[in-house]
Amino acid sequence: MKRFYFALTLPVTLLILAGCQEKKADPNTLDGKTLYNTYCADCHHRDGGGSFLEGIPANRYTSLSEKELITLIRHGKAQMADMPNFTNLSQQQARSIAKYLREELK
Numbered sequence: 001m002k003r004f005y006f007a008l009t010l011p012v013t014l015l016i017l018a019g020c021q022e023k024k025a026d027p028n029t030l031d032g033k034t035l036y037n038t039y040c041a042d043c044h045h046r047d048g049g050g051s052f053l054e055g056i057p058a059n060r061y062t063s064l065s066e067k068e069l070i071t072l073i074r075h076g077k078a079q080m081a082d083m084p085n086f087t088n089l090s091q092q093q094a095r096s097i098a099k100y101l102r103e104e105l106k
């Protein structure tokens with residue numbers, strides 16, 4: 001009986017651990033893709049396609065410049081008040097995300 005419970009709890013524990021792991025990017029990473037997938041993909045999706053039904057615009061075709069993106073990410077933009085800002089990200093991290101968005105996801 002004990003073995004049965006173990007067989008049941010092990011995969012569940014692993015799943016929970018894996019779930020936590022995915023969220024926790026190294027807080028100091030400068031890798032744009034990792035940062036994007038951690039902070040932006042929940043809403044905008046990994047491909048930057050957004051979600052029409054949830055009112056999330058695609059961001060992969062954004063016309064914002066790198067500089068504007070960095071500001072949007074870190075401080076928000078009055079006309080885009082529905083988008084959260086990420087004061088925890090450094091200027092360099094925001095730049096990596098902006099580059100990833102403009103150069104790789106487009």
Ligand code: HEC
Nearest residue numbers: 039040043056057058059062063073079080081082083084
């Ligand atoms: C909680 C959901 C959410 C998250 C997380 C999120 N966004 Fe957004 N984003 C939005 C919404 C909603 C808008 C539209 C804002 C508005 O029009 O008021 C938006 C707008 C944008 C736009 C403007 C698109 C255009 O029209 O040019 C860009 C670029 C963008 N987000 C990039 C990002 C980046 C980069 C991240 C990660 C650092 C991110 N977003 C995280 C919800 C989110």
